[in-house]
Amino acid sequence: MIRKTLLTTVLLFSVSVAHGGFTAYDSAGVDSAAITPTRDAFRTAVGGGTTVGANGSFGGLRREINWDGVPDIRADPNLLPADFFNVNSPRGAVFTTPGTGFMVSANSGQASPVLFGFPNDFQTFSAQRLFTALNSTVTDVFFFVPGTNTVATTSAFGVVLVDVETALASKIEFFDQSNSLIFSQNASTSANQGLSFLGGVANAGERISRVRITSGVNTLLANGSLGNPNDDIVVMDDFLYAEPVQISEPPTLTLLAVGLLAGLNWRRSRQIATRLTSKKPT
Numbered sequence: 001m002i003r004k005t006l007l008t009t010v011l012l013f014s015v016s017v018a019h020g021g022f023t024a025y026d027s028a029g030v031d032s033a034a035i036t037p038t039r040d041a042f043r044t045a046v047g048g049g050t051t052v053g054a055n056g057s058f059g060g061l062r063r064e065i066n067w068d069g070v071p072d073i074r075a076d077p078n079l080l081p082a083d084f085f086n087v088n089s090p091r092g093a094v095f096t097t098p099g100t101g102f103m104v105s106a107n108s109g110q111a112s113p114v115l116f117g118f119p120n121d122f123q124t125f126s127a128q129r130l131f132t133a134l135n136s137t138v139t140d141v142f143f144f145v146p147g148t149n150t151v152a153t154t155s156a157f158g159v160v161l162v163d164v165e166t167a168l169a170s171k172i173e174f175f176d177q178s179n180s181l182i183f184s185q186n187a188s189t190s191a192n193q194g195l196s197f198l199g200g201v202a203n204a205g206e207r208i209s210r211v212r213i214t215s216g217v218n219t220l221l222a223n224g225s226l227g228n229p230n231d232d233i234v235v236m237d238d239f240l241y242a243e244p245v246q247i248s249e250p251p252t253l254t255l256l257a258v259g260l261l262a263g264l265n266w267r268r269s270r271q272i273a274t275r276l277t278s279k280k281p282t
């Protein structure tokens, strides 16, 4: 009987989460000024604050990753470790992708050209570095209590997308602790080389265990090299998310996250082994 009551409680909770609401933040334009008001509204909804502290923390309420402090050795042409922002710079965000890894673009003066080698398509929101998955349009973000292996959830996530030209091809999706989709929002498009802001904030206590970012249709293989010559290539700049908080009864997603941690060392060595060094013409 106790077991049945518990099950009923869990089911009711799941239904409540699944039908809860998120407030979407969505805009696009030719430059950073065009999306800054939406970014600022998102920031206000997650507690405000414009002065960043250690490890991208804004008053303990929000974290941001603008990629700009990543050292040259972890930027193009080298891969960014998937757990860089929970280990090297502990901010509670760990990434996975079906692709071959992650890359942060070079600063001017580095051996690799800036903006992943596409200065006529990309620009930055925060100078100078951008972020992308390689060989995939999918980036999944898992959350941890920053600097630990303790699985966490967040209540809000936003991202700046670069050069979104095709409608319905770039989006964010939020998944709860049971791996159920609880929020999905397509990015607004811009003209070539524009910027889009896309975010969602829980307004009824929903908790996000995983964020899936789908960035365009085309893929970046390496600096200056795309998966194909036609489809819409999209990369990312700033990530913003509410402070990750420990969860108490984690079902499916926790197992996924624990598996993720167990696999990170293996993935890391695989990434090094498959590091892309060749460069093709566009």
Ligand SMILES: [Ca+2]
Pocket: 120, 121, 163, 165, 192, 193
């Ligand atoms: Ca373009």
Ligand SMILES: [Ca+2]
Pocket: 066, 067, 068, 124, 125, 126, 127, 128, 129, 130, 237, 238
């Ligand atoms: Ca940046």
Ligand SMILES: [Ca+2]
Pocket: 121, 162, 163, 164, 165, 216, 232, 233, 234
């Ligand atoms: Ca594009």
